[in-house]
Amino acid sequence: QVQLQESGPRLVKPSQTLSLTCTVSGASISSGSYYWSWIRQAAGKGLEWIGRIHTSGSTIYNPSLNSRGSISVDTSKNQFSLRLTSVTASDTAMYFCVRGGTDYWFDPWGQGTLVTVSS
Amino acid sequence: VVLTQSPAALSLSPGARVTLSCRTSQSVDTYVAWYQQRPGQAPRLLMSDASNRAAGIPARFSGSGSGTDFTLTISSLDPEDFAVYYCQQRRRWPPTFGGGTKVEIK
Numbered sequence: 506q507v508q509l510q511e512s513g514p515r516l517v518k519p520s521q522t523l524s525l526t527c528t529v530s531g532a533s534i535s536s537g538s539y540y541w542s543w544i545r546q547a548a549g550k551g552l553e554w555i556g557r558i559h560t561s562g563s564t565i566y567n568p569s570l571n572s573r574g575s576i577s578v579d580t581s582k583n584q585f586s587l588r589l590t591s592v593t594a595s596d597t598a599m600y601f602c603v604r605g606g607t608d609y610w611f612d613p614w615g616q617g618t619l620v621t622v623s624s
Numbered sequence: 625v626v627l628t629q630s631p632a633a634l635s636l637s638p639g640a641r642v643t644l645s646c647r648t649s650q651s652v653d654t655y656v657a658w659y660q661q662r663p664g665q666a667p668r669l670l671m672s673d674a675s676n677r678a679a680g681i682p683a684r685f686s687g688s689g690s691g692t693d694f695t696l697t698i699s700s701l702d703p704e705d706f707a708v709y710y711c712q713q714r715r716r717w718p719p720t721f722g723g724g725t726k727v728e729i730k
Contacts, residue, residue, distance in 0.1 A: 521707070540704070551722060551723040551724060552667070552710060552712075552721035553721070553723045554718055554719050554721075567718045568718070569718075594673070601666060601667075606715060608672075609658075609660075609713065609714035609719045610657050610669060610672045610712075611667075611669065611712075612668065612669035612678060613666070613668065613669075614666035614667050615666060616665070616666050617666055620670065
């Protein structure tokens with residue numbers, strides 16, 4: 506059974522870079538035709554897809570991030586990571602790492618990690 | 625594509641039948657999924673392509689719709705079904721989600 510777990514700093518200062526890592530267990534991140542995504546949920550708001558990566562290295566991002574996001578993968582550690590630059594208070598959210606197929610259906614999800622942007 | 629879910633919340637008793645609505649601002653054919661998020665847990669996929677139940681999802685969950693109007697029906701609410709439900713479309717990039725419907729115990 507595939508499981509995902511997010512990790513990283515819970516507090517980030519405005520204008521700095523948010524960095525999160527997702528560790529995948531129960532299966533190789535390189536197996537199958539899967540894509541690995543980040544999704545966030547601000548308090549009281551809906552879910553927002555951030556972007557995704559394939560282990561081939563191909564990435565694609567939601568234009569709403571204005572080119573601030575980047576996702577990388579480390580197959581040797583079975584991990585993928587998110588970097589979000591120049592953060593503001595509006596980036597405060599619960600961040601989930603998720604597995605998806607070519608079809609953009611998402612399952613399973615990590616438990617999520619709450620990141621607060623504040624000085 | 626904007627997804628509008630209704631109602632925002634509802635209170636029901638176990639055993640009740642419930643129908644949740646998701647309306648999209650543009651036609652998305654049948655490319656809609658539904659997710660359940662229980663308190664303190666991550667969302668989980670219930671339904672894809674409007675009406676295909678994901679693995680392990682009980683038969684009391686059913687989905688329907690096409691174009692711009694979609695519904696998720698729970699035939700008889702189980703105590704574990706009290707949660708927030710989200711719809712998502714993938715027909716038009718980027719994938720987008722609705723704001724959710726909270727199903728509470730009455």
